[in-house]
Amino acid sequence: MIRFQSVTKRYPDNAEALSSVSFRLGEGAMAFLTGHSGAGKSTLLKLIALIERPTQGEIEIDGLNLAGIRGRHIAHFRRRLGIVFQNHGLLMDRTVFDNVALPLVIAGFRHQDIAKRVHAALDMVGLLRHEKKLPVTLSAGEQQRVGIARAVVNKPTVLLADEPTGNLDPELSREVMHLFEQFNQVGVTILVATHDIDLIRSLDHPALRLDHGKLSLDTELGSAAE
Amino acid sequence: MTPRGARPAPDRQPRSEAVSVQARNHTIGLGNRLSAWLLGHLHTIVFSLGRLARAPLATLMTAGVIAISLALPAGLYVLLDNLRTVSGQWEQAAQVSLFLRQDLRLEQAQAFADEIRSLPEVDAVTLIPADQALEEFRRTSGFGDALNALNENPLPTVLSIQPRVGVGAARIKLLVETLGSRDAVELAQLDMEWLERLFAMMDIVLHAIAIIAVLLGLGVLLAVGNTIRLDIENRRDEIVVSKLIGATNAFIRRPFLYGGIWYGLLGGLVAWIVVSIGMGVIDDPVQQLTHLYQSGYQLRGLGFGGGMSLLLLGGALGWCGAWLAVGRHLRAIEPT
Numbered sequence: 126m127i128r129f130q131s132v133t134k135r136y137p138d139n140a141e142a143l144s145s146v147s148f149r150l151g152e153g154a155m156a157f158l159t160g161h162s163g164a165g166k167s168t169l170l171k172l173i174a175l176i177e178r179p180t181q182g183e184i185e186i187d188g189l190n191l192a193g194i195r196g197r198h199i200a201h202f203r204r205r206l207g208i209v210f211q212n213h214g215l216l217m218d219r220t221v222f223d224n225v226a227l228p229l230v231i232a233g234f235r236h237q238d239i240a241k242r243v244h245a246a247l248d249m250v251g252l253l254r255h256e257k258k259l260p261v262t263l264s265a266g267e268q269q270r271v272g273i274a275r276a277v278v279n280k281p282t283v284l285l286a287d288e289p290t291g292n293l294d295p296e297l298s299r300e301v302m303h304l305f306e307q308f309n310q311v312g313v314t315i316l317v318a319t320h321d322i323d324l325i326r327s328l329d330h331p332a333l334r335l336d337h338g339k340l341s342l343d344t345e346l347g348s349a350a351e
Numbered sequence: 352m353t354p355r356g357a358r359p360a361p362d363r364q365p366r367s368e369a370v371s372v373q374a375r376n377h378t379i380g381l382g383n384r385l386s387a388w389l390l391g392h393l394h395t396i397v398f399s400l401g402r403l404a405r406a407p408l409a410t411l412m413t414a415g416v417i418a419i420s421l422a423l424p425a426g427l428y429v430l431l432d433n434l435r436t437v438s439g440q441w442e443q444a445a446q447v448s449l450f451l452r453q454d455l456r457l458e459q460a461q462a463f464a465d466e467i468r469s470l471p472e473v474d475a476v477t478l479i480p481a482d483q484a485l486e487e488f489r490r491t492s493g494f495g496d497a498l499n500a501l502n503e504n505p506l507p508t509v510l511s512i513q514p515r516v517g518v519g520a521a522r523i524k525l526l527v528e529t530l531g532s533r534d535a536v537e538l539a540q541l542d543m544e545w546l547e548r549l550f551a552m553m554d555i556v557l558h559a560i561a562i563i564a565v566l567l568g569l570g571v572l573l574a575v576g577n578t579i580r581l582d583i584e585n586r587r588d589e590i591v592v593s594k595l596i597g598a599t600n601a602f603i604r605r606p607f608l609y610g611g612i613w614y615g616l617l618g619g620l621v622a623w624i625v626v627s628i629g630m631g632v633i634d635d636p637v638q639q640l641t642h643l644y645q646s647g648y649q650l651r652g653l654g655f656g657g658g659m660s661l662l663l664l665g666g667a668l669g670w671c672g673a674w675l676a677v678g679r680h681l682r683a684i685e686p687t
Contacts, residue, residue: 174595279597
């Protein structure tokens with residue numbers, strides 16, 4: 126569950142990236158976050174991942190008020206999230222397996238459990254046979270899928286994706302979105318930031334549209350997010 | 352907790368495996384957690400060694416700097432230690448000479464010699480009567496004719512005292528003082544002053560080595576710190592990604608700290624080898640020298656204990672250096 130209550134983010138140069146944004150994305154819901162570049166999509170995701178802090182307002186994830194999460198609790202909080210980066214954010218000097226295993230290693234899982242879960246995650250994105258390869262040897266679409274496998278391997282309750290299809294062609298983009306829908310079906314709350322209007326139109330999920338930091342529900346794109 | 356203004360949350364059902372798995376994670380026993388923690392460390396230890404092995408040249412260069420910094424004071428210390436052992440043997444060779452008063456008769460001198468002989472500190476006493484001393488002097492000095500010109504023997508009777516082996520310098524000094532205050536004795540002399548000067552000099556050298564060792568140790572800290580700093584810089588992306596997927600600072604710090612320990616251990620090992628080779632090289636000339644002094648002195652190397660100390664010291668310094676770098680630079684890297 127993601128809840129924003131009158132959240133405003135102002136950067137030190139006084140630019141207001143988000144202006145009094147309020148919305149609620151229920152548990153197990155999936156929504157898009159759209160808007161022109163610079164509209165505040167990245168800022169909104171950064172606030173959820175505790176990379177940035179709001180100037181005003183309240184953010185709540187899975188019933189946790191983020192304002193109270195500080196210091197080393199930040200790291201533990203982030204383990205609840207799965208984050209998919211636009212540039213996949215893979216570590217190029219480690220194999221596909223090791224990349225996907227990283228969240229589990231960080232969380233202190235046992236070796237046998239790690240192997241089991243990594244294989245399951247790689248199987249889901251259809252890359253099990255590539256587990257011993259280095260990311261450079263994979264295509265852009267495959268690299269992004271490795272990134273997704275890493276984001277879901279720790280079974281997060283909330284999955285954030287920042288322009289996950291930014292570097293992919295339409296067909297690969299649909300594949301990636303289909304993966305997200307699969308995770309959504311098992312109950313993961315998913316928020317996908319994208320400016321790919323065509324892709325959004327082709328899928329039946331609500332879209333939160335940011336325009337110069339202000340939020341408007343795009344009613345054209347399916348039912349509102351709760 | 353239902354936030355104000357929010358709609359009531361839908362009933363929570365065991366809707367996904369994610370929830371149940373998380374619940375299970377929290378209930379794993381302490382033993383399991385401990386072994387997971389140990390395994391995590393073990394993994395990091397091997398992993399950090401692997402990272403060093405993948406850049407062997409850079410690793411050897413850093414280890415080389417550490418090795419030189421450790422080998423120099425260690426080698427000097429070993430040499431000084433040998434010198435101390437050798438001069439310690441000389442200390443036992445110290446002699447006390449008692450020059451007796453001219454008017455003492457030979458029998459009195461002999462009685463006095465017997466009395467000294469019975470002291471616990473004394474191993475042997477040799478009496479050199481004035482006549483005999485003169486005769487000897489005449490023979491060896493080449494001043495025979497000049498001595499003939501003298502009316503009477505200018506030399507006193509001398510008691511040469513050999514202290515017992517193992518008697519310390521302080522007790523010998525005390526002995527000299529006691530005997531020197533006796534009426535029969537004109538002058539008591541300890542042939543050890545030059546040895547004391549040598550000891551004083553060695554003490555200075557020891558302090559100098561300590562200063563050098565401290566400075567070089569600081570050098571090791573800086574060298575390791577700088578290497579780790581570069582390492583952190585090179586892994587900036589990795590650190591950012593790791594932090595974003597929930598890595599604690601401790602987790603990120605760990606491989607760098609173990610890396611520092613590895614650098615230090617490797618440096619210590621190379622230093623051990625360097626010192627051993629160095630001792631091997633100077634062993635021959637030392638053998639020749641001791642042969643000239645007709646002593647069978649064997650050069651003492653670092654030994655196993657000394658070598659292990661070098662390793663431990665290297666490891667500790669490497670860890671400290673890494674800690675310095677990590678503390679400063681990791682905090683500066685946050686995802687943006």
